[in-house]
Amino acid sequence: MTTRREHGRQVRGWLDGRVNSRQSSVVILGGGPGGYEAALVAAHLGAAVTVIDRDGLGGAAVLTDCVPSKTLISTADFMSQFETASDLGVHLEDHEGDEVADSVAELNAVNRRVLALAAAQSRDIGRRLDADGITVLRGTGRLLSPSQVEATLEDGSVRTLDAEVVLVSTGATPRVMASAQPDGERILTWQQIYSLPELPEHLVVVGSGVTGAELAQAYLGLGSRVTLVSSRDRVLPGEDADAATVIEDVFRKRGMEVLGRSRMASVERTDDGVVVRLEDGREVTGSHALLAVGSIPQTAGLGLAEVGVTLTESGHVSVDRVSRTSVRGVYAAGDCTGVLPLASVAAMQGRIAMAHALGDAVAPLNLRAVSANIFTDPEIATVGFSQKDLDDGTVDATGVMLPLATNPRAKMQGITDGFVKLFARKGVGTVVGGVVVAPKASELIYPVTLAVQHGLTVDQLAGTFTVYPSLSGSVAEAARQLHPTD
Numbered sequence: 001m002t003t004r005r006e007h008g009r010q011v012r013g014w015l016d017g018r019v020n021s022r023q024s025s026v027v028i029l030g031g032g033p034g035g036y037e038a039a040l041v042a043a044h045l046g047a048a049v050t051v052i053d054r055d056g057l058g059g060a061a062v063l064t065d066c067v068p069s070k071t072l073i074s075t076a077d078f079m080s081q082f083e084t085a086s087d088l089g090v091h092l093e094d095h096e097g098d099e100v101a102d103s104v105a106e107l108n109a110v111n112r113r114v115l116a117l118a119a120a121q122s123r124d125i126g127r128r129l130d131a132d133g134i135t136v137l138r139g140t141g142r143l144l145s146p147s148q149v150e151a152t153l154e155d156g157s158v159r160t161l162d163a164e165v166v167l168v169s170t171g172a173t174p175r176v177m178a179s180a181q182p183d184g185e186r187i188l189t190w191q192q193i194y195s196l197p198e199l200p201e202h203l204v205v206v207g208s209g210v211t212g213a214e215l216a217q218a219y220l221g222l223g224s225r226v227t228l229v230s231s232r233d234r235v236l237p238g239e240d241a242d243a244a245t246v247i248e249d250v251f252r253k254r255g256m257e258v259l260g261r262s263r264m265a266s267v268e269r270t271d272d273g274v275v276v277r278l279e280d281g282r283e284v285t286g287s288h289a290l291l292a293v294g295s296i297p298q299t300a301g302l303g304l305a306e307v308g309v310t311l312t313e314s315g316h317v318s319v320d321r322v323s324r325t326s327v328r329g330v331y332a333a334g335d336c337t338g339v340l341p342l343a344s345v346a347a348m349q350g351r352i353a354m355a356h357a358l359g360d361a362v363a364p365l366n367l368r369a370v371s372a373n374i375f376t377d378p379e380i381a382t383v384g385f386s387q388k389d390l391d392d393g394t395v396d397a398t399g400v401m402l403p404l405a406t407n408p409r410a411k412m413q414g415i416t417d418g419f420v421k422l423f424a425r426k427g428v429g430t431v432v433g434g435v436v437v438a439p440k441a442s443e444l445i446y447p448v449t450l451a452v453q454h455g456l457t458v459d460q461l462a463g464t465f466t467v468y469p470s471l472s473g474s475v476a477e478a479a480r481q482l483h484p485t486d
Protein backbone atom coordinates (compact mmCIF):
# COMPACT_ATOMS: atom_id res chain seq x y z
CA MET A 1 0.00 0.00 0.00
CA THR A 2 1.28 3.47 -0.80
CA THR A 3 1.43 5.92 2.08
CA ARG A 4 0.08 9.47 1.65
CA ARG A 5 3.63 10.78 1.72
CA GLU A 6 4.77 8.34 -0.99
CA HIS A 7 1.69 9.07 -3.05
CA GLY A 8 2.38 12.82 -2.73
CA ARG A 9 5.93 12.26 -3.94
CA GLN A 10 4.73 10.11 -6.82
CA VAL A 11 2.27 12.75 -7.96
CA ARG A 12 4.85 15.53 -7.76
CA GLY A 13 7.24 13.28 -9.68
CA TRP A 14 4.69 12.70 -12.45
CA LEU A 15 4.00 16.39 -12.59
CA ASP A 16 7.51 17.63 -13.19
CA GLY A 17 9.41 14.58 -14.38
CA ARG A 18 11.25 13.94 -11.13
CA VAL A 19 11.79 10.32 -10.18
CA ASN A 20 10.22 8.32 -7.39
CA SER A 21 12.89 7.77 -4.74
CA ARG A 22 11.66 4.23 -3.95
CA GLN A 23 12.90 2.92 -7.29
CA SER A 24 15.72 5.30 -7.99
CA SER A 25 19.44 4.82 -8.08
CA VAL A 26 21.64 7.81 -7.37
CA VAL A 27 25.32 8.05 -8.31
CA ILE A 28 27.37 10.85 -6.80
CA LEU A 29 30.77 11.92 -8.13
CA GLY A 30 32.80 13.34 -5.25
CA GLY A 31 32.57 12.73 -1.52
CA GLY A 32 33.08 16.29 -0.21
CA PRO A 33 30.34 18.23 1.62
CA GLY A 34 28.36 18.61 -1.62
CA GLY A 35 28.49 14.88 -2.26
CA TYR A 36 28.26 13.23 1.16
CA GLU A 37 25.48 15.46 2.46
CA ALA A 38 23.52 14.73 -0.72
CA ALA A 39 24.14 11.01 -0.26
CA LEU A 40 22.69 11.10 3.26
CA VAL A 41 19.54 12.86 2.06
CA ALA A 42 19.11 10.53 -0.90
CA ALA A 43 19.52 7.44 1.30
CA HIS A 44 17.04 8.89 3.78
CA LEU A 45 14.58 9.29 0.93
CA GLY A 46 14.97 5.63 0.09
CA ALA A 47 17.24 5.74 -2.94
CA ALA A 48 20.06 3.29 -3.63
CA VAL A 49 23.11 5.54 -3.41
CA THR A 50 26.68 5.11 -4.63
CA VAL A 51 29.38 7.70 -3.97
CA ILE A 52 32.51 7.57 -6.11
CA ASP A 53 35.33 9.50 -4.50
CA ARG A 54 38.92 9.92 -5.62
CA ASP A 55 40.83 11.45 -2.71
CA GLY A 56 38.98 10.59 0.51
CA LEU A 57 35.57 11.18 2.06
CA GLY A 58 35.03 14.71 3.29
CA GLY A 59 36.78 15.97 0.17
CA ALA A 60 39.13 18.90 0.09
CA ALA A 61 36.93 20.54 2.74
CA VAL A 62 37.90 17.95 5.33
CA LEU A 63 41.29 16.73 4.14
CA THR A 64 43.18 19.75 2.81
CA ASP A 65 41.24 23.02 2.96
CA CYS A 66 38.59 24.00 5.48
CA VAL A 67 39.14 21.62 8.39
CA PRO A 68 42.98 21.66 8.36
CA SER A 69 43.18 25.45 8.03
CA LYS A 70 40.71 26.01 10.85
CA THR A 71 42.58 23.53 13.05
CA LEU A 72 45.86 25.35 12.38
CA ILE A 73 44.15 28.66 13.15
CA SER A 74 42.87 27.27 16.47
CA THR A 75 46.49 26.77 17.57
CA ALA A 76 47.47 30.26 16.42
CA ASP A 77 44.42 31.73 18.22
CA PHE A 78 45.34 29.91 21.39
CA MET A 79 48.86 31.31 21.21
CA SER A 80 47.63 34.85 20.64
CA GLN A 81 45.75 34.65 23.95
CA PHE A 82 49.13 34.57 25.69
CA GLU A 83 49.98 37.89 24.08
CA THR A 84 46.99 39.60 25.69
CA ALA A 85 47.61 37.95 29.08
CA SER A 86 49.45 40.96 30.53
CA ASP A 87 46.53 43.29 29.57
CA LEU A 88 44.30 41.12 31.74
CA GLY A 89 46.75 41.23 34.64
CA VAL A 90 48.34 37.82 34.06
CA HIS A 91 52.09 37.40 34.31
CA LEU A 92 53.42 34.16 32.82
CA GLU A 93 56.36 32.47 34.57
CA ASP A 94 58.15 29.18 34.13
CA HIS A 95 58.55 26.81 37.09
CA GLU A 96 61.71 28.63 38.16
CA GLY A 97 59.91 31.93 38.35
CA ASP A 98 61.45 33.43 35.19
CA GLU A 99 59.17 35.44 32.98
CA VAL A 100 57.88 33.55 29.93
CA ALA A 101 58.17 35.95 27.03
CA ASP A 102 56.72 33.86 24.21
CA SER A 103 54.78 30.71 23.49
CA VAL A 104 56.46 28.53 20.87
CA ALA A 105 54.71 26.42 18.24
CA GLU A 106 56.18 23.02 17.43
CA LEU A 107 55.08 22.78 13.85
CA ASN A 108 55.55 19.03 13.64
CA ALA A 109 53.18 18.49 16.54
CA VAL A 110 50.73 21.08 15.19
CA ASN A 111 50.70 19.44 11.75
CA ARG A 112 50.33 15.97 13.22
CA ARG A 113 47.26 17.16 15.12
CA VAL A 114 45.86 18.86 11.99
CA LEU A 115 46.23 15.74 9.85
CA ALA A 116 45.00 13.34 12.53
CA LEU A 117 41.92 15.46 13.12
CA ALA A 118 41.16 15.65 9.37
CA ALA A 119 41.60 11.88 8.99
CA ALA A 120 39.32 11.23 11.99
CA GLN A 121 36.66 13.52 10.50
CA SER A 122 36.90 11.68 7.18
CA ARG A 123 36.55 8.31 8.95
CA ASP A 124 33.49 9.56 10.85
CA ILE A 125 31.85 10.55 7.57
CA GLY A 126 32.67 7.09 6.17
CA ARG A 127 31.02 5.39 9.15
CA ARG A 128 27.95 7.57 8.81
CA LEU A 129 27.57 6.75 5.09
CA ASP A 130 28.12 3.08 5.82
CA ALA A 131 25.49 3.08 8.57
CA ASP A 132 22.99 4.58 6.13
CA GLY A 133 23.64 1.83 3.58
CA ILE A 134 25.47 4.04 1.08
CA THR A 135 28.02 2.36 -1.20
CA VAL A 136 31.34 4.16 -1.41
CA LEU A 137 33.74 3.40 -4.25
CA ARG A 138 37.28 4.75 -4.07
CA GLY A 139 38.17 5.82 -7.58
CA THR A 140 37.48 8.30 -10.34
CA GLY A 141 34.13 8.72 -12.02
CA ARG A 142 32.97 10.15 -15.32
CA LEU A 143 29.71 10.30 -17.18
CA LEU A 144 29.17 8.01 -20.16
CA SER A 145 25.64 9.32 -20.63
CA PRO A 146 23.16 11.21 -18.41
CA SER A 147 22.22 7.86 -16.87
CA GLN A 148 25.48 5.95 -16.90
CA VAL A 149 28.64 6.57 -14.89
CA GLU A 150 31.95 4.85 -15.32
CA ALA A 151 34.07 4.35 -12.21
CA THR A 152 37.77 3.54 -12.48
CA LEU A 153 38.60 2.08 -9.11
CA GLU A 154 41.85 2.27 -7.17
CA ASP A 155 42.84 -1.25 -8.23
CA GLY A 156 42.45 -0.30 -11.88
CA SER A 157 39.20 -2.16 -12.44
CA VAL A 158 36.40 -0.35 -14.22
CA ARG A 159 32.69 -0.49 -13.36
CA THR A 160 29.73 0.96 -15.17
CA LEU A 161 26.83 2.11 -13.02
CA ASP A 162 23.29 2.89 -14.12
CA ALA A 163 21.80 5.96 -12.50
CA GLU A 164 18.47 7.68 -12.64
CA VAL A 165 20.01 10.65 -10.89
CA VAL A 166 23.64 11.79 -11.12
CA LEU A 167 25.16 14.45 -8.87
CA VAL A 168 28.47 16.02 -9.85
CA SER A 169 30.28 17.43 -6.81
CA THR A 170 33.92 17.15 -7.73
CA GLY A 171 35.08 20.39 -6.09
CA ALA A 172 37.95 22.65 -7.07
CA THR A 173 41.72 22.67 -6.85
CA PRO A 174 44.28 25.45 -6.20
CA ARG A 175 45.02 27.61 -9.24
CA VAL A 176 48.61 27.21 -10.33
CA MET A 177 50.38 29.64 -12.65
CA ALA A 178 53.16 28.69 -15.06
CA SER A 179 55.39 31.39 -13.57
CA ALA A 180 54.89 30.19 -9.99
CA GLN A 181 55.10 26.43 -9.83
CA PRO A 182 54.66 24.87 -6.39
CA ASP A 183 57.37 22.36 -5.43
CA GLY A 184 55.87 21.22 -2.14
CA GLU A 185 59.00 22.28 -0.22
CA ARG A 186 59.48 26.03 -0.45
CA ILE A 187 56.78 27.10 -2.90
CA LEU A 188 53.52 25.75 -1.60
CA THR A 189 49.81 25.68 -2.24
CA TRP A 190 47.56 25.73 0.83
CA GLN A 191 47.13 21.98 0.41
CA GLN A 192 50.87 21.33 0.86
CA ILE A 193 51.62 23.30 4.02
CA TYR A 194 50.82 20.51 6.47
CA SER A 195 53.91 18.53 5.51
CA LEU A 196 56.31 21.38 6.37
CA PRO A 197 58.83 19.97 8.86
CA GLU A 198 59.42 23.31 10.58
CA LEU A 199 57.95 26.76 10.85
CA PRO A 200 58.91 28.97 7.89
CA GLU A 201 61.31 31.63 9.03
CA HIS A 202 59.86 34.16 6.59
CA LEU A 203 56.68 33.23 4.74
CA VAL A 204 55.65 35.30 1.73
CA VAL A 205 51.93 34.81 1.17
CA VAL A 206 50.81 35.64 -2.35
CA GLY A 207 47.13 36.59 -2.47
CA SER A 208 45.12 38.48 0.13
CA GLY A 209 41.72 36.88 -0.37
CA VAL A 210 40.15 34.81 2.39
CA THR A 211 42.64 31.90 2.21
CA GLY A 212 45.69 34.16 1.97
CA ALA A 213 44.56 36.42 4.81
CA GLU A 214 43.60 33.54 7.12
CA LEU A 215 46.81 31.60 6.62
CA ALA A 216 49.06 34.69 6.71
CA GLN A 217 47.70 35.54 10.13
CA ALA A 218 47.86 31.94 11.30
CA TYR A 219 51.60 31.67 10.52
CA LEU A 220 52.22 35.11 12.03
CA GLY A 221 50.52 33.86 15.20
CA LEU A 222 52.59 30.66 15.15
CA GLY A 223 55.77 32.73 15.04
CA SER A 224 56.82 33.14 11.39
CA ARG A 225 57.76 36.48 9.91
CA VAL A 226 55.07 37.08 7.29
CA THR A 227 54.85 39.29 4.22
CA LEU A 228 51.46 39.46 2.50
CA VAL A 229 51.53 40.33 -1.19
CA SER A 230 48.21 41.81 -2.25
CA SER A 231 47.42 42.91 -5.77
CA ARG A 232 44.65 45.20 -4.51
CA ASP A 233 44.47 48.44 -2.49
CA ARG A 234 43.60 46.55 0.67
CA VAL A 235 43.42 43.00 1.92
CA LEU A 236 40.21 40.97 1.56
CA PRO A 237 38.93 42.72 -1.55
CA GLY A 238 35.23 42.09 -1.99
CA GLU A 239 34.58 41.98 1.75
CA ASP A 240 33.05 44.76 3.85
CA ALA A 241 35.55 47.65 3.53
CA ASP A 242 35.32 48.64 7.21
CA ALA A 243 35.94 45.04 8.26
CA ALA A 244 38.90 44.68 5.90
CA THR A 245 40.39 47.91 7.27
CA VAL A 246 40.16 46.59 10.84
CA ILE A 247 41.90 43.35 9.79
CA GLU A 248 44.63 45.10 7.83
CA ASP A 249 45.31 47.39 10.82
CA VAL A 250 45.51 44.35 13.12
CA PHE A 251 47.88 42.60 10.68
CA ARG A 252 50.23 45.60 10.66
CA LYS A 253 49.96 46.16 14.44
CA ARG A 254 51.08 42.57 15.00
CA GLY A 255 54.06 42.95 12.71
CA MET A 256 52.93 41.59 9.35
CA GLU A 257 54.29 43.39 6.33
CA VAL A 258 51.39 44.04 3.95
CA LEU A 259 52.32 45.03 0.41
CA GLY A 260 49.27 46.57 -1.29
CA ARG A 261 48.94 47.08 -5.06
CA SER A 262 51.65 44.49 -5.57
CA ARG A 263 50.85 41.97 -8.28
CA MET A 264 52.99 38.85 -8.32
CA ALA A 265 54.71 38.11 -11.65
CA SER A 266 56.65 34.99 -10.69
CA VAL A 267 57.90 32.91 -7.79
CA GLU A 268 61.20 31.05 -7.94
CA ARG A 269 63.48 29.09 -5.67
CA THR A 270 66.81 30.57 -4.62
CA ASP A 271 69.69 28.77 -2.89
CA ASP A 272 68.17 29.25 0.54
CA GLY A 273 64.59 30.30 -0.05
CA VAL A 274 62.32 31.96 -2.56
CA VAL A 275 62.04 35.17 -4.50
CA VAL A 276 58.67 36.64 -5.41
CA ARG A 277 59.00 39.04 -8.31
CA LEU A 278 56.32 41.69 -8.64
CA GLU A 279 55.02 43.09 -11.92
CA ASP A 280 56.52 46.50 -11.14
CA GLY A 281 60.00 44.96 -10.90
CA ARG A 282 60.31 44.80 -7.09
CA GLU A 283 61.50 41.57 -5.50
CA VAL A 284 60.41 40.09 -2.18
CA THR A 285 62.60 37.39 -0.71
CA GLY A 286 61.60 34.89 1.94
CA SER A 287 62.26 31.38 3.15
CA HIS A 288 58.96 30.03 1.77
CA ALA A 289 56.10 31.21 -0.46
CA LEU A 290 52.46 30.28 -0.05
CA LEU A 291 50.34 30.66 -3.17
CA ALA A 292 46.72 31.61 -2.54
CA VAL A 293 45.63 32.91 -5.92
CA GLY A 294 42.28 31.19 -6.30
CA SER A 295 40.87 27.85 -7.36
CA ILE A 296 39.78 26.17 -10.56
CA PRO A 297 36.85 23.74 -10.83
CA GLN A 298 37.62 20.03 -11.29
CA THR A 299 35.31 19.49 -14.22
CA ALA A 300 37.72 18.42 -16.97
CA GLY A 301 37.59 14.81 -18.11
CA LEU A 302 34.22 14.10 -16.49
CA GLY A 303 32.40 13.76 -19.82
CA LEU A 304 30.14 16.68 -18.94
CA ALA A 305 30.21 18.63 -22.20
CA GLU A 306 29.93 15.33 -24.12
CA VAL A 307 26.59 14.52 -22.49
CA GLY A 308 25.33 18.07 -22.99
CA VAL A 309 25.97 19.65 -19.57
CA THR A 310 26.57 23.38 -19.98
CA LEU A 311 29.79 24.71 -18.50
CA THR A 312 30.66 28.37 -17.98
CA GLU A 313 33.74 29.97 -19.55
CA SER A 314 35.64 29.33 -16.32
CA GLY A 315 34.77 25.62 -16.51
CA HIS A 316 32.16 25.65 -13.73
CA VAL A 317 28.96 23.63 -14.12
CA SER A 318 25.95 25.89 -14.72
CA VAL A 319 23.16 25.15 -12.24
CA ASP A 320 19.87 26.69 -11.20
CA ARG A 321 18.69 27.26 -7.63
CA VAL A 322 17.67 23.61 -7.21
CA SER A 323 21.07 22.42 -8.49
CA ARG A 324 19.80 21.23 -11.90
CA THR A 325 22.25 21.30 -14.78
CA SER A 326 21.17 21.72 -18.39
CA VAL A 327 20.67 17.93 -18.66
CA ARG A 328 17.63 16.24 -17.10
CA GLY A 329 18.60 13.97 -14.22
CA VAL A 330 22.13 15.44 -13.88
CA TYR A 331 22.61 17.74 -10.89
CA ALA A 332 25.69 19.54 -9.57
CA ALA A 333 26.69 20.98 -6.21
CA GLY A 334 29.57 22.71 -4.51
CA ASP A 335 32.76 24.34 -5.73
CA CYS A 336 32.49 22.78 -9.20
CA THR A 337 29.44 25.04 -9.73
CA GLY A 338 31.16 28.26 -8.63
CA VAL A 339 27.97 29.45 -6.94
CA LEU A 340 29.67 30.33 -3.62
CA PRO A 341 32.79 28.45 -2.56
CA LEU A 342 31.74 27.44 0.94
CA ALA A 343 31.36 24.00 2.47
CA SER A 344 27.98 25.05 3.90
CA VAL A 345 26.71 26.09 0.46
CA ALA A 346 28.05 22.92 -1.17
CA ALA A 347 26.19 20.83 1.41
CA MET A 348 22.98 22.81 0.97
CA GLN A 349 23.15 22.55 -2.84
CA GLY A 350 23.67 18.78 -2.52
CA ARG A 351 20.73 18.35 -0.15
CA ILE A 352 18.49 20.52 -2.35
CA ALA A 353 19.51 18.53 -5.45
CA MET A 354 18.45 15.24 -3.89
CA ALA A 355 15.24 16.63 -2.43
CA HIS A 356 14.34 17.95 -5.86
CA ALA A 357 15.39 14.89 -7.80
CA LEU A 358 13.61 12.47 -5.48
CA GLY A 359 10.39 14.44 -5.17
CA ASP A 360 10.70 15.70 -1.59
CA ALA A 361 9.67 19.19 -0.50
CA VAL A 362 12.34 21.62 -1.62
CA ALA A 363 13.15 25.30 -1.11
CA PRO A 364 15.49 26.78 -3.73
CA LEU A 365 18.91 27.98 -2.59
CA ASN A 366 18.71 31.39 -0.94
CA LEU A 367 22.11 33.03 -1.22
CA ARG A 368 20.92 36.11 0.67
CA ALA A 369 20.72 34.08 3.87
CA VAL A 370 24.16 32.46 3.64
CA SER A 371 26.31 33.39 6.61
CA ALA A 372 30.03 33.27 5.94
CA ASN A 373 33.03 33.75 8.15
CA ILE A 374 36.66 34.70 7.66
CA PHE A 375 38.72 33.07 10.38
CA THR A 376 41.16 35.89 10.97
CA ASP A 377 41.64 37.31 14.45
CA PRO A 378 39.25 39.04 14.94
CA GLU A 379 36.91 37.07 12.70
CA ILE A 380 34.68 38.67 10.07
CA ALA A 381 31.19 37.20 9.74
CA THR A 382 28.67 38.41 7.19
CA VAL A 383 25.15 37.64 6.07
CA GLY A 384 22.67 39.08 3.59
CA PHE A 385 22.97 42.39 1.77
CA SER A 386 26.31 44.19 2.13
CA GLN A 387 27.31 47.79 2.73
CA LYS A 388 28.09 47.98 -0.99
CA ASP A 389 24.51 46.90 -1.80
CA LEU A 390 23.25 49.76 0.39
CA ASP A 391 25.66 52.28 -1.12
CA ASP A 392 24.84 51.45 -4.75
CA GLY A 393 21.08 51.26 -4.13
CA THR A 394 20.69 47.50 -4.70
CA VAL A 395 18.56 47.50 -1.54
CA ASP A 396 16.66 50.39 0.03
CA ALA A 397 18.06 49.97 3.51
CA THR A 398 19.79 51.86 6.24
CA GLY A 399 22.63 50.68 8.48
CA VAL A 400 24.30 51.27 11.78
CA MET A 401 27.80 50.33 12.96
CA LEU A 402 28.67 49.93 16.65
CA PRO A 403 32.32 49.58 17.65
CA LEU A 404 32.81 46.76 20.12
CA ALA A 405 35.15 48.90 22.21
CA THR A 406 32.09 50.37 23.98
CA ASN A 407 30.59 46.95 24.81
CA PRO A 408 31.14 46.09 28.51
CA ARG A 409 31.94 42.41 27.86
CA ALA A 410 34.44 43.38 25.18
CA LYS A 411 36.17 45.68 27.69
CA MET A 412 36.33 42.85 30.24
CA GLN A 413 37.83 40.51 27.67
CA GLY A 414 40.35 43.05 26.41
CA ILE A 415 38.75 43.22 22.97
CA THR A 416 39.66 46.48 21.29
CA ASP A 417 39.13 45.79 17.57
CA GLY A 418 35.80 44.99 15.99
CA PHE A 419 32.26 46.10 15.43
CA VAL A 420 28.69 45.06 14.75
CA LYS A 421 26.95 46.40 11.67
CA LEU A 422 23.27 45.83 10.96
CA PHE A 423 21.24 46.71 7.88
CA ALA A 424 17.44 47.09 7.83
CA ARG A 425 14.94 47.93 5.13
CA LYS A 426 13.85 51.57 5.36
CA GLY A 427 10.37 52.12 6.78
CA VAL A 428 9.53 48.54 7.73
CA GLY A 429 12.75 47.76 9.61
CA THR A 430 13.17 44.21 8.29
CA VAL A 431 16.72 43.01 8.93
CA VAL A 432 18.40 42.41 5.56
CA GLY A 433 22.03 41.89 6.49
CA GLY A 434 24.86 42.40 8.91
CA VAL A 435 28.57 42.20 9.56
CA VAL A 436 30.23 41.21 12.82
CA VAL A 437 33.96 41.73 13.36
CA ALA A 438 34.89 40.12 16.66
CA PRO A 439 36.58 37.11 18.19
CA LYS A 440 34.11 34.27 17.52
CA ALA A 441 32.09 36.40 15.10
CA SER A 442 31.19 33.05 13.50
CA GLU A 443 29.01 32.36 16.55
CA LEU A 444 27.69 35.92 16.92
CA ILE A 445 26.34 36.15 13.38
CA TYR A 446 23.68 33.49 14.05
CA PRO A 447 20.98 35.83 15.49
CA VAL A 448 21.47 38.12 12.50
CA THR A 449 21.21 35.16 10.11
CA LEU A 450 18.02 34.01 11.82
CA ALA A 451 16.60 37.51 11.42
CA VAL A 452 17.57 37.68 7.73
CA GLN A 453 16.30 34.17 6.94
CA HIS A 454 12.95 34.69 8.65
CA GLY A 455 12.39 38.36 7.84
CA LEU A 456 12.48 39.53 11.46
CA THR A 457 12.35 43.26 12.14
CA VAL A 458 14.88 45.28 14.11
CA ASP A 459 12.20 45.73 16.79
CA GLN A 460 11.85 41.95 17.15
CA LEU A 461 15.62 41.60 17.43
CA ALA A 462 15.89 44.48 19.90
CA GLY A 463 12.97 43.12 21.94
CA THR A 464 14.71 39.77 22.45
CA PHE A 465 16.65 39.36 25.68
CA THR A 466 20.42 39.16 25.49
CA VAL A 467 22.62 38.17 28.39
CA TYR A 468 24.23 41.07 30.27
CA PRO A 469 27.12 41.51 29.74
CA SER A 470 27.57 39.88 26.34
CA LEU A 471 28.86 40.71 22.89
CA SER A 472 25.43 39.80 21.49
CA GLY A 473 24.18 42.81 23.45
CA SER A 474 25.75 44.89 20.67
CA VAL A 475 23.61 43.09 18.06
CA ALA A 476 20.46 44.00 20.00
CA GLU A 477 21.71 47.55 20.57
CA ALA A 478 22.38 48.01 16.84
CA ALA A 479 18.82 46.80 16.18
CA ARG A 480 17.48 49.29 18.75
CA GLN A 481 19.28 52.13 17.01
CA LEU A 482 17.64 51.14 13.72
CA HIS A 483 14.08 51.41 15.14
CA PRO A 484 12.00 52.97 12.31
CA THR A 485 10.87 56.41 13.40
CA ASP A 486 8.59 57.50 10.54
Ligand SMILES: Cc1cc2nc3c(=O)[nH]c(=O)nc-3n(C[C@H](O)[C@H](O)[C@H](O)COP(=O)(O)OP(=O)(O)OC[C@H]3O[C@@H](n4cnc5c(N)ncnc54)[C@H](O)[C@@H]3O)c2cc1C
Binding pocket: 029, 030, 031, 032, 033, 034, 035, 052, 053, 054, 055, 056, 057, 058, 059, 060, 061, 062, 064, 065, 066, 067, 069, 070, 139, 140, 141, 142, 169, 170, 171, 172, 190, 211, 298, 302, 333, 334, 335, 336, 340, 341, 342, 343, 344, 345, 346, 375
Ligand atom coordinates in the same frame (compact mmCIF):
# COMPACT_ATOMS: atom_id res chain seq x y z
C1 LIG B 1 42.00 27.03 2.67
C2 LIG B 1 40.50 26.93 2.58
C3 LIG B 1 39.74 27.08 3.72
C4 LIG B 1 38.34 26.98 3.66
N1 LIG B 1 37.61 27.17 4.79
C5 LIG B 1 36.27 27.12 4.74
C6 LIG B 1 35.48 27.38 5.89
O1 LIG B 1 36.00 27.68 6.95
N2 LIG B 1 34.13 27.25 5.80
C7 LIG B 1 33.52 26.93 4.62
O2 LIG B 1 32.28 26.84 4.60
N3 LIG B 1 34.24 26.69 3.51
C8 LIG B 1 35.59 26.78 3.54
N4 LIG B 1 36.33 26.56 2.41
C9 LIG B 1 35.64 26.17 1.17
C10 LIG B 1 35.33 24.69 1.19
O3 LIG B 1 36.49 23.93 1.45
C11 LIG B 1 34.72 24.28 -0.15
O4 LIG B 1 33.66 25.13 -0.44
C12 LIG B 1 34.24 22.83 -0.12
O5 LIG B 1 35.34 21.97 -0.03
C13 LIG B 1 33.42 22.49 -1.35
O6 LIG B 1 32.94 21.18 -1.22
P1 LIG B 1 32.72 20.25 -2.49
O7 LIG B 1 31.96 19.08 -2.02
O8 LIG B 1 32.21 21.05 -3.61
O9 LIG B 1 34.19 19.80 -2.95
P2 LIG B 1 35.42 19.15 -2.22
O10 LIG B 1 35.40 19.32 -0.76
O11 LIG B 1 36.60 19.66 -2.96
O12 LIG B 1 35.26 17.59 -2.53
C14 LIG B 1 35.30 17.13 -3.86
C15 LIG B 1 35.64 15.65 -3.86
O13 LIG B 1 35.45 15.18 -5.18
C16 LIG B 1 36.47 14.23 -5.46
N5 LIG B 1 36.63 14.14 -6.92
C17 LIG B 1 37.11 15.06 -7.78
N6 LIG B 1 37.04 14.60 -9.04
C18 LIG B 1 36.50 13.35 -8.96
C19 LIG B 1 36.15 12.37 -9.92
N7 LIG B 1 36.32 12.56 -11.23
N8 LIG B 1 35.62 11.22 -9.47
C20 LIG B 1 35.42 11.00 -8.15
N9 LIG B 1 35.73 11.91 -7.21
C21 LIG B 1 36.25 13.06 -7.61
C22 LIG B 1 37.68 14.78 -4.75
O14 LIG B 1 38.56 13.73 -4.51
C23 LIG B 1 37.06 15.33 -3.46
O15 LIG B 1 37.07 14.34 -2.47
C24 LIG B 1 37.72 26.69 2.43
C25 LIG B 1 38.49 26.55 1.28
C26 LIG B 1 39.86 26.68 1.34
C27 LIG B 1 40.67 26.56 0.08
